[in-house]
Amino acid sequence: MRSDAATPSARILETPEELEAAFDVFRIALVGLPPLPAPATEISEPGRTFGGYLDGELVGTAASYTTHVVVPGGARLPHAAVTRVGVLPTHTRRGVARALMNAQLTDARERGVVIATLRAAEGGIYERYGYGVAGRIELASVAARRAVLRPGVGGGAAVRLARPAEAWPLQRAVYERIDPSWTGAISRSDEWWAGRRLRVLDQKQQYVVAVCGPPGAETGYVRYHPAGDEESIHVDDLVAADDDARAALLRYLFSIDLVETVKFDALALDDPLRVMLVDERPVRTDSIEDEIWLRLVDVPAALAARTYRGSGAVVVGVVDGVVAPNAGSYWISASGAKPTTAEPHLVVDVAALGAVYLGGTTWRQLAAAGRVTGDLSLVPAADELFATSSAPFCGTFF
Numbered sequence: 001m002r003s004d005a006a007t008p009s010a011r012i013l014e015t016p017e018e019l020e021a022a023f024d025v026f027r028i029a030l031v032g033l034p035p036l037p038a039p040a041t042e043i044s045e046p047g048r049t050f051g052g053y054l055d056g057e058l059v060g061t062a063a064s065y066t067t068h069v070v071v072p073g074g075a076r077l078p079h080a081a082v083t084r085v086g087v088l089p090t091h092t093r094r095g096v097a098r099a100l101m102n103a104q105l106t107d108a109r110e111r112g113v114v115i116a117t118l119r120a121a122e123g124g125i126y127e128r129y130g131y132g133v134a135g136r137i138e139l140a141s142v143a144a145r146r147a148v149l150r151p152g153v154g155g156g157a158a159v160r161l162a163r164p165a166e167a168w169p170l171q172r173a174v175y176e177r178i179d180p181s182w183t184g185a186i187s188r189s190d191e192w193w194a195g196r197r198l199r200v201l202d203q204k205q206q207y208v209v210a211v212c213g214p215p216g217a218e219t220g221y222v223r224y225h226p227a228g229d230e231e232s233i234h235v236d237d238l239v240a241a242d243d244d245a246r247a248a249l250l251r252y253l254f255s256i257d258l259v260e261t262v263k264f265d266a267l268a269l270d271d272p273l274r275v276m277l278v279d280e281r282p283v284r285t286d287s288i289e290d291e292i293w294l295r296l297v298d299v300p301a302a303l304a305a306r307t308y309r310g311s312g313a314v315v316v317g318v319v320d321g322v323v324a325p326n327a328g329s330y331w332i333s334a335s336g337a338k339p340t341t342a343e344p345h346l347v348v349d350v351a352a353l354g355a356v357y358l359g360g361t362t363w364r365q366l367a368a369a370g371r372v373t374g375d376l377s378l379v380p381a382a383d384e385l386f387a388t389s390s391a392p393f394c395g396t397f398f
């Protein structure tokens with residue numbers, strides 16, 4: 001029964017029954033998600049699933065995986081991969097998601113998490129909770145027959161198909177051996193792997209895993225599945241230790257008989273694919289979408305952990321309406337970032353700072369959007385400081 005006066009609350013769920021109930025809430029909220037073909041405990045990190053309550057009834061949920069994220073300069077920071085946020089359609093717009101996000105943020109801070117990221121179902125939801133778009137991906141279709149790699153491209157390593165029994169342990173072993181170090185990469189937890197495997201087995205039974213490199217020392221893999229029509233494949237996951245391994249996997253994908261189109265569901269915006277081809281026109285952008293929504297959970301720690309470039313210095317003022325210790329001024333130069341009592345040159349809210357943190361959104365773009373105030377003549381200096389040599393990219397969906 002609806003009671004408009006009810007105040008939403010959130011708490012950590014512990015028992016298997018509570019976790020099942022939370023998954024059911026998420027399944028109903030995310031219209032169309034099939035039931036989980038295994039106990040929810042298999043995909044839920046203990047202590048990381050929150051329940052949202054109204055009138056004592058479980059009506060919402062939010063969960064996370066504990067991993068690390070790579071930030072500019074290569075540091076790996078404690079990270080919460082936020083996932084499965086949902087509120088029953090009968091109880092939306094009454095503050096349940098806000099209660100969940102705030103409880104999750106407080107808990108993450110207490111555990112020493114520095115950054116939280118998520119993948120948003122809709123673009124209009126998460127900025128209010130302090131998340132900004134820090135990285136974007138390209139979805140692209142490649143006409144396989146016309147995709148010819150340049151003669152100078154490597155990729156001589158042999159590619160073999162993983163046997164069904166080894167496919168999942170092998171993907172994980174290769175990912176962990178590579179230990180991705182690009183800006184935006186994250187580690188993948190036990191529960192993430194369990195969840196991914198269950199979903200793929202449930203929905204994409206015809207998936208194939210191909211690996212390259214010598215057995216026991218593989219340097220990359222690609223997992224793909226046939227698309228709806230019979231002449232296309234979707235690349236779900238492609239991980240390579242280096243350019244050579246990546247080229248070997250691409251060469252394989254473009255040479256599969258009967259496959260006219262290879263669809264990539266997530267390429268970094270500066271992926272070298274086009275440039276590797278003799279003719280780049282077989283690559284067509286289907287869309288560019290937000291990938292990494294980033295929330296700075298601990299602003300001083302996050303700012304201190306990444307590197308900066310150039311010779312300038314700016315004092316950035318940060319506004320954070322939820323996490324009071326994040327608010328304040330930070331002196332940022334190539335020698336580092338630290339809190340200061342100086343007057344800020346540029347002022348942003350924590351979501352805008354999250355957007356520029358990995359270098360995937362620029363201060364100039366924020367300024368054009370009216371999201372920076374202060375002495376805007378220092379925007380180019382801020383951009384020089386925050387510039388990175390590669391576009392942020394995660395490549396892990398959660």
Ligand SMILES: CC(=O)SCCNC(=O)CCNC(=O)[C@H](O)C(C)(C)COP(=O)(O)OP(=O)(O)OC[C@H]1O[C@@H](n2cnc3c(N)ncnc32)[C@H](O)[C@@H]1OP(=O)(O)O
Nearest residue numbers: 029083084085086087092093094095096097098118121124
């Ligand atoms: C990381 C992920 O898991 S992505 C998947 C997210 N889940 C879904 O999309 C499933 C379907 N949707 C839902 O379950 C819910 O609508 C949620 C979780 C998105 C929001 O839950 P609610 O409890 O309705 O949000 P809540 O009442 O706390 O709203 C907070 C604010 O967000 C706004 N808001 C909530 N959902 C939306 C939306 N879909 N679009 C725009 N604004 C929204 C509310 O209007 C409110 O605004 P205000 O702060 O200006 O008052």
